[in-house]
Amino acid sequence: xxxxxxxxxxxxxxxxxxxxxxxxxxxxxxxxxxxxxxxxxxxxxxxxxxxxxxxxxxxxxxxxxxxxxxxxxxxxxxxxxxxxxxxxxxxxxxxxxxxxxxxxxxxxxxxxxxxxxxxxxxxxxxxxxxxxxxxxxxxxxxxxxxxxxxxxxxxxxxxxxxxxxxxxxxxxxxxxxxxxxxxxxxxxxxxxxxxxxxxxxxxxxxxxxxxxxxxxxxxxxxxxxxxxxxxxxxxxxxxxxxxxxxxxxxxxxxxxxxxxxxxxxxxxxxxxxxxxxxxxxxxxxxxxxxxxxxxxxxxxxxxxxxxxxxxxxxxxxxxxxxxxxxxxxxxxxxxxxxxxxxxxxxxxxxxxxxxxxxxxxxxxxxxxxxxxxxxxxxxxxxxxxxxxxxxxxxxxxxxxxxxxxxxxxxxxxxxxxxxxxxxxxxxxxxxxxxxxxxxxxxxxxxxxxxxxxxxxxxxxxxxxxxxxxxxxxxxxxxxxxxxxxxxxxxxxxxxxxxxxxxxxxxxxxxxxxxxxxxxxxxxxxxxxxxxxx
Numbered sequence: 001x002x003x004x005x006x007x008x009x010x011x012x013x014x015x016x017x018x019x020x021x022x023x024x025x026x027x028x029x030x031x032x033x034x035x036x037x038x039x040x041x042x043x044x045x046x047x048x049x050x051x052x053x054x055x056x057x058x059x060x061x062x063x064x065x066x067x068x069x070x071x072x073x074x075x076x077x078x079x080x081x082x083x084x085x086x087x088x089x090x091x092x093x094x095x096x097x098x099x100x101x102x103x104x105x106x107x108x109x110x111x112x113x114x115x116x117x118x119x120x121x122x123x124x125x126x127x128x129x130x131x132x133x134x135x136x137x138x139x140x141x142x143x144x145x146x147x148x149x150x151x152x153x154x155x156x157x158x159x160x161x162x163x164x165x166x167x168x169x170x171x172x173x174x175x176x177x178x179x180x181x182x183x184x185x186x187x188x189x190x191x192x193x194x195x196x197x198x199x200x201x202x203x204x205x206x207x208x209x210x211x212x213x214x215x216x217x218x219x220x221x222x223x224x225x226x227x228x229x230x231x232x233x234x235x236x237x238x239x240x241x242x243x244x245x246x247x248x249x250x251x252x253x254x255x256x257x258x259x260x261x262x263x264x265x266x267x268x269x270x271x272x273x274x275x276x277x278x279x280x281x282x283x284x285x286x287x288x289x290x291x292x293x294x295x296x297x298x299x300x301x302x303x304x305x306x307x308x309x310x311x312x313x314x315x316x317x318x319x320x321x322x323x324x325x326x327x328x329x330x331x332x333x334x335x336x337x338x339x340x341x342x343x344x345x346x347x348x349x350x351x352x353x354x355x356x357x358x359x360x361x362x363x364x365x366x367x368x369x370x371x372x373x374x375x376x377x378x379x380x381x382x383x384x385x386x387x388x389x390x391x392x393x394x395x396x397x398x399x400x401x402x403x404x405x406x407x408x409x410x411x412x413x414x415x416x417x418x419x420x421x422x423x424x425x426x427x428x429x430x431x432x433x434x435x436x437x438x439x440x441x442x443x444x445x446x447x448x449x450x451x452x453x454x455x456x457x458x459x460x461x462x463x464x465x466x467x468x469x470x471x472x473x474x475x476x477x478x479x480x481x482x483x484x485x486x487x488x489x490x491x492x493x494x495x496x497x498x499x500x501x502x503x504x505x506x507x508x509x510x511x512x513x514x515x516x517x518x519x520x521x522x523x524x525x526x527x528x529x530x531x532x533x
Contacts (some may be wrong), residue, residue, distance in 0.1 A: 024385040025221060025235075030177035032217030033210060037180075038064065040205055040283055042117045045127040047281055048203050055138050056202045057194050058145030059186055062120070064179055065111035066149045071178030072111075073153045075171070076103040087415045089171050092373050092423075102167060107156040114172070145193055147186055168375035184210065188253045191263040201274050204281030208256070211247035212285045218242045219289045224382065224513065235389055235517075240293035355529055358406040363391060364413040364431045364447035364504075366424070368461045369511060372451070373418040381416055383450040386513040388412055390520045398525075407528075413444055419452050424464035432468075432504035444504050445531050448520060451511030453496045461508055462497040469499035469506065477508070480522055491515070505530055 041048060041061055050060035079086050079100050086096040112120040131139070167175075187194060187207055196206035222239035248256040267275070365384045367373075372381045395407045413431055417423040429435045433443035452461030466472060476498045484491040496508035496519075505527055509516040 024380070025239075025382075025389075027173055027177040028221060028380065029214055029217045030180040031173040032220065033213035034064075034176040034180040034183075036213035036216065037183075037205065037210065038115050038117075040209075041115075041203070044204055044281060045116075045123065049129060049131075051131050051135055051139050052202050054146060055135070055142045056198050057187070058142070058190055059147045059183065061115050062108075062112070063147045063149070063186075064183065065108055065115045065120075066154060067179035067182040068111040068114060068175045069106065069108055069154050070149065070182070071175045072103045072106045072171075074178065075174055076100050079103070084411075084413070087413075089168060089174075091168055091375060092418055099171070101157070103171070104157040106167060108154060110167075111175075114176070145190060169377065170375055170380045173380055180210075184251050184253075187251070191252075191259065195265065195267075195271075197267050197271055197275050200282060201271070201278045204278070205283045207251050208244075208248070209283045209285070211244055211251045211256075212290055214247040214250060215242060215244060216286070216289050218247075219293075221382075222293075235386065235393075237294050243292040244290060355405070359408075359528070359531070361407065361409050361445045361531070362411050362413065362442050363388075363409055364415075364444040366414075366427055366431070366447060366449045367416040367511075368419055368424055368449055368451040369416065370418045370458060372416050382513040383509075383511055383516045384414055384416070386517040387448050387450060387509065387520050388414075390517040391524060394521065394524050411442060413442070419458040419460060421460050421464045421467075424449070424452075424461060425468050428465065428468050428501060428506060432501040432506070434468075434502055443502070446527055447504055447506045448509050448516075449506070450509045450516045453494050453508050453510050455493065455495070459495070462495045465497045465506055465508055466499070469497075469501050472497065472499040474498075476523065476526070480519055483522060484518060 038061075050062060054060040054063075075089075079089070079096060083096065086099065089099055090096065109119065112123075116123040196208065200206040200209075218239045222236050245255065248259075252259040365387050367381050367384045369381070371377055392409070395409065398405065398407055415427055417427055426435070428447060428449075431444045431447055449461055449465065452459045452464075474497075477494070477496045480496075481491050481494060494508075494510055496510070498505070498507045500506070507519075507523060507527070509519050
């Protein structure tokens with residue numbers, strides 16, 4: 001699930017760029033755009049009627065809710081066939097059966113609250129106007145456009161199950177992201193039939209707005225991270241260089257100029273008049289957030305040096321960087337050239353060459369956080385995905401640069417536990433092969449924990465780790481602290497522990513996503529030598 005997302009996806013045939021971002025973060029970006037769309041429609045509840053939206057575009061608010069329900073059913077099916085996936089969504093005190101039943105009984109009324117901000121009945125009483133005969137006629141004539149939904153999947157299980165808690169934020173993000181993808185697929189299938197101008201006129205948004213909401217969410221996620229080491233900086237650079245051109249390809253399924261050439265028709269005078277009259281409805285977008293903050297860069301390791309080579313700029317879409325967003329509903333973004341500092345490698349640490357051999361790894365990533373375990377973060381856990389993407393990037397770079405080795409990861413075992421010593425110990429022992437509880441459990445070569453290394457009374461990850469270690473390695477974390485202090489003086493406050501449990505190396509990382517990735521980047525090449533021993 002957390003594999004790197006590369007935008008050379010099979011149904012997007014015309015991509016001319018790649019984007020290395022964890023799938024979980026792509027889900028956050030899609031979910032953020034979905035929430036922006038819902039907020040846009042909620043603020044125009046009296047002005048944008050469902051029937052008019054359905055007539056012009058073939059979908060309405062109810063379709064958004066139904067797509068969320070269908071995504072819940074898909075996720076339920078996946079969880080029933082993939083036990084490892086369950087650990088990503090499970091909360092303390094829950095079982096996999098609890099999650100599956102909750103998803104199977106999560107229905108339209110639940111989803112409508114997410115989309116409308118209240119129950120559909122409440123929204124209807126407050127905002128829905130009675131349709132005129134002309135509106136009904138146009139609606140009936142447009143039925144070939146209308147989205148269809150599998151009624152059998154929309155039904156909730158009738159087994160008397162009573163859900164005690166709301167779905168976790170992590171699951172809601174997955175459902176919102178899935179609904180956003182369904183909306184894009186719906187619009188792609190109607191490219192010739194649903195013009196952007198007509199959609200903008202009736203609803204105040206169009207496909208270009210969906211793309212811009214993706215960009216805004218990417219900026220928001222980027223802003224949560226500080227400038228750190230090379231490999232985390234790669235992710236931040238990807239997010240900061242993720243602009244309208246890339247987002248448009250996610251929405252349109254091709255570049256915007258290609259879509260425009262194939263499907264856009266010249267507007268009539270009547271259409272232009274209606275469009276201009278509807279401008280009070282139109283969504284507005286922050287130009288500064290939409291402008292790319294950096295160019296795409298490639299980082300790689302040279303075989304005969306211990307430091308990353310100089311970066312080389314890579315344009316995302318040839319001749320399209322910072323292009324005119326739309327002739328209809330968007331304005332041009334002024335190009336912003338990256339500063340000299342943005343185009344230099346950010347890592348100042350010596351990177352040790354990994355041992356020369358082929359190796360298949362199983363790596364555990366355990367997030368230790370009361371709030372993450374309780375799904376209290378709106379964006380979900382970010383530290384775990386950041387660590388995984390850092391490791392994946394380093395492995396890709398090593399394999400590219402050093403021809404005498406082939407590193408692969410058989411599996412990333414992931415989990416989230418609260419700041420409870422017993423639960424931390426139990427998980428580490430299980431993943432280390434000391435107390436295997438599941439038939440498909442595999443012993444990890446390496447385990448990273450994130451969080452719980454500070455001075456708060458609840459920060460007990462180092463104590464829990466040391467209690468189960470066979471041998472502690474204090475020098476490793478002392479060295480890491482010294483190396484990182486030059487860039488982040490607060491690194492000296494970390495109480496992180498490291499050592500060996502059975503045949504597994506365990507490393508404590510800080511809970512901050514940026515800090516966790518920075519430490520992982522520094523230590524991973526050294527740890528490969530320890531695994532070799």
